[in-house]
Amino acid sequence: MTPSHGPGTGPASRWSDLERPPLNAPALRRALLRPGSLWTSVDLVPGTGSTNTDLAARAASLAEGAVLVAEEQTAGRGRLGRTWTAPARSGLFFSVLLKPDVPARRLAWLPLLTGVAVATGLARAAGVDTALKWPNDLLVTVGGEERKAGGILAERAGDDGVVVGVGVNVTLRADELPVPAAGSLALADAVCTDRDPLLRAVLRSLEEWYGRWTAASGDPDASGLQAAYAAGCATLGRAVRAELPGDRTLTGRAAAIDGEGRLVVALPEGGREAVGAGDIVHLRPAD
Template sequence: MTSSQSSHGPSRGPSNRWSDLDRPPLSAPALRRALLQPGGLWTSLDVVAATGSTNSDLAARAAELPEGAVLVAEEQTSGRGRLDRVWSAPARSGLFFSVLLKPRVPVERLAWLPLLTGVAAATGLARAAGVDMSLKWPNDLLVKVRREDGVKEERKTGGILAERAGGSADDGIVVGLGLNVTLRADELPVPTAGSLALADAVSTDRDPLLRAVLRSLEHWYGRWTAADGDPAACGLQEAYAAGCATLGRTVRAELPGDRALTGEAVAIDGGGRLVVERADGGGREAVGAGDIVHLRPAD
């Protein structure tokens, strides 16, 4: 899983963490019936009550599993994100899952997997939860949450982490997604966090939300692999740019080696990199890794 969130507030209610009736457990049998179809991408689906990290668990078994394995946790105790950040949230307050993918595409196009997952999650959740979602490059999901003064502001409600599953390229890639669904205002770990509930989602039932995300992911992954990973040919590059809240904004890119770059985010290139028009007049630079800070709203 992934998030910049490092901790969470105390859960409301009795000490029994399973007693919150607003947060019913996921139904593994129902999810399997809906998602595991002959000829489909998803080949297995397991739901565990708690684990350290679904990414780590799935990666450890990748060599023995076929493509399309899905592992879902009701609670993660050591969820990981980019730059070794930690994801932590109350039990059953969100969707915390990982999938095993083994794409046969050119290696230089694998950088599109987390971006593809973002497009799939945003489009699936927009339909199932009725919320407007946007993408912050490279791996965050944003929603609009109304503040106490009535102003709506962007908040991070989820994140994505893609990792190689093992030492061999044949082991595949594990893609994890963590999404805040019913997190309440008093449970937010940081002021910049949000949830689908706080964004006035029409539904926070996690079963249909998970189905919607996985079906959308299957759709986009099928298009992308059929196009040999070409993001332009399958429409992925255009779809990501259309939903990306980073484009058109002044940003600060905090890059490896303690270097920073400020300018306007103007495009997503064919390699999935963020193209920044440097504020110092140094032209355009493509950013492939680093933290991006939005400095002003898009026009």
């Protein structure tokens, strides 16, 4: 959508890339900040290092449901210290502050819940089949190949808060991908790449799933979360290699997601092991 008015279109202008118009903050607030909503504030900044870092620093003074959105992140972070970068206005880069009143042992489900919510929202608004790679990657299919188009990072903030960050590549072109294994909604033939309705859909989906989960005291079975995650998880049933802390490696078949959100790996020699932290590699049969 090309804007009908606004600042000039010089190199420094936020309108300079007409294929990537800026998000409409007033419209997002009107759509999301309603009575009874989980969302209590929506702040949009042109750029920052990391929305997770910024929101965590302000968590003590904010109510649950604060949302921070950036048009560009220069020091976005993923799991295991990885960086997340993308051109300005090419994706959704945001963090939310949540303060779930659930048992501490169930907090590990929060990034998995966010994955289900993001995948559900994007399916509705973008018409893209988004799968989940345990524990926090969003996968799309580009040219018949599985590609990572997004990721989730949850971090504790203060005594009772959790900041959950989401990054999704929306309009990245093939020559802009940071690595060959990356993808975007546009490359996956999304029917919509307008970031405003995409962000609204994702946040509404997150509100819906978070409400179910917290109403069930974080119980993944009673809330339907465990079944929904398993149904959308591309890792289950696959041959995988788990690269674990301490330079330990585990190879087997991803058999299940247990009640604590861990990946249960069936070992070739028999038996099973639950993986709570580590990097998972999907193996092809030849591997």
